[in-house]
Amino acid sequence: MLELHLVDDITTAEAIAQAEASCTPHPWSAAMYAESISGQDQVFAYNSASAQTIGYAVILQVLDEIQLQNIFISKPWQRQGYGRKLLQLLMELAAKQNCSRMLLEVRESNLAARELYLSCGFKETGLRKQYYRSDSGPRENAILMEASL
Template sequence: MADFTRAQPADAHRLARAEADSTPHAWSSTLYAGSLESEHDTVWLMQEDNVLLGAAVLMQVLDEAHVQNFFIHASHQGQGLGGQLLRYIQQQARQHGASCLFLEVRASNRIAVQLYQRAGFIQYSTRKAYYRHADGSREDAILMKATL
């Protein structure tokens, strides 16, 4: 069974490597380090027997929380772990006073969109050409919100 712990600054490189194994759009260790130093961000690790299964970066200010980043390691996808991690961070946000949780997701990432919809998120807007691809082309972001 997976356990959830707060990441520490020493985890930045580990997080970046694990996410890079899972998506071409991974955060760098510098971005993780910034979140780990932020007073508003919490980086959650999902692990089993010290194996990193996934992680989420949750930013909270007052009664609003925002999923800054979210991934399940490629070798563990398709096992329902994304839903477990998402439920956990929703619970954490609620326990810390958030009434709603926001995120944005690449329009092409249909699996993630379906995961978020199953967790109660609804699309409320789109950011045109928000994400940049390596070839310079752009992709829309779907903005989603869940009431906690």
């Protein structure tokens, strides 16, 4: 059975950052994860029945809304439906916390993530021009998305 576990130990920030860096071109830094763990965000590890970590997610609740700050599935587990299941678990958790909607931003170029979000009930609601830094060239737009819970 797959489970979410709240991460509350700031010493895991480096390991989370390394896990994300191995599977995404634009990872968060360990400092960003440390700030999330020690701040108002909720950081979740997504574990298999054998307690192997499949991925992580960071959410922030503001009144009756949940902001999905970050989400990733580790490389060996990608393209097997775990991202969808993690997102669905987060949406269920948000609904249990009496939230009415989930919001997120995604890179315009991240077509796989955008398709996943759309298939899980999200709608594209806006655009933040030149929001994300780029390794080379101009900054990249962020697509704003939301789903009712």
